[in-house]
Amino acid sequence: MRSFFALIVLTVFSTLAYTQPLACDEELCWIVSPVICVTQQAEQSCQTELNVSWQSQQPRDLCLYLAEHQLWCWQQATTGNWQQQTDWQSASLSLRDARQQVLVATELHILSRQPVRRRRIAAPWSIF
């Protein structure tokens, strides 16, 4: 069914282009792309490549989570890159430390080109 979905992925970079090196003054910075996916129909998941890049001023043990699903982990790293074809829905993508504390998080959104269509359950012109 998903093969019929015409996915139009908008690659939205938050502040920096993905191909550019990270440059920020925070202790932990990251870039996620895309963060918005536009699907043909509402309520459909998005199948596209997710790209994550992060850097820290000090070595960290970090894990990448999509909602509550663990995608990848790094140990004592100051930078990390991850990219993979992923099936995702509107959810939170986060980097968590060894104590499961969320250090940075980004919301992934799915927008649809068409509104959800449904059937009316009451009679028209309200005849009773």
Next chain:
Amino acid sequence: MRHLCFLFILLYCLTGRVFAQADECNTADCINEQQLYLSLAVGYGQRSNPLHGGEKLDMVILPDIYYYGKYLFFDNGRLGSSLQLSDNWQLSLMGQLNQEKGYFQKWFSGNVLQFSSVSYPQPSRESDTEKLGPYQATIQQIRKRRTAFDAGLQLDWFNNNWQFQAAIWNDVSNTYNGQHASIAASRNWHGDYGNWQLTGRLYWKSARLIDAYYGIHDDEAFYTEQYQGQASWQPELRLDWNKPLTERVGLIAFLRYLKLDSAMTESPLVRTDNVTTWFLGVSYRFF
């Protein structure tokens, strides 16, 4: 009633896909979520009143207002929430004013969204010329009937041409402390002569509901016999037609026949064994 509740729960479980994603809906009857739909029809029609002393309802302007959000919906006075159980099944929890009051009071608030009519200089009263027998009473001779609010559960099954529906309602306003339910089947046709829908429906109304509205008790109409309401079965047949003329303007018509059984007709209040409703008009949609 317990059997009906059990049937609902069983169907709910059998469908399996609770909170499943909404199926694509591509027929002409489908609507968009999060869009306000407003239409007005101007024409003429009537709903008969089966009660002694009851006024028939003249219909000149009919509104059609509905909005379905992601979780909540409003549809012509009915407020509720729906779950898409599967591709074809939908379960809804709803609330609305009980419609029985509409026979007793023309400007009943439940009629406002149901039928909006203009007043005529000499509104007709169907019992003006009739003579009451010894076992009859008019609505003017009885105490005022209260307005009830019902909460209900409705299960719908759809495909492109058919719709089956089962609904059960319970008084949550402590007015008649009863229930009513219905099952219905509808068939759609789309052709050169417009869009047609034929619906057959069977209502069941509990003894408490019938008694609260059509019963005669010892504190009213002392000259006639008391009447203790019984559970009532009421079949209904309804035909809807509409034909679009332009993008926004169309013709609409409907005809509805509701048959009242002996549980109703044996009430001293009830004059006829049916309620007929019809309307013919031009509709304009604002969306």
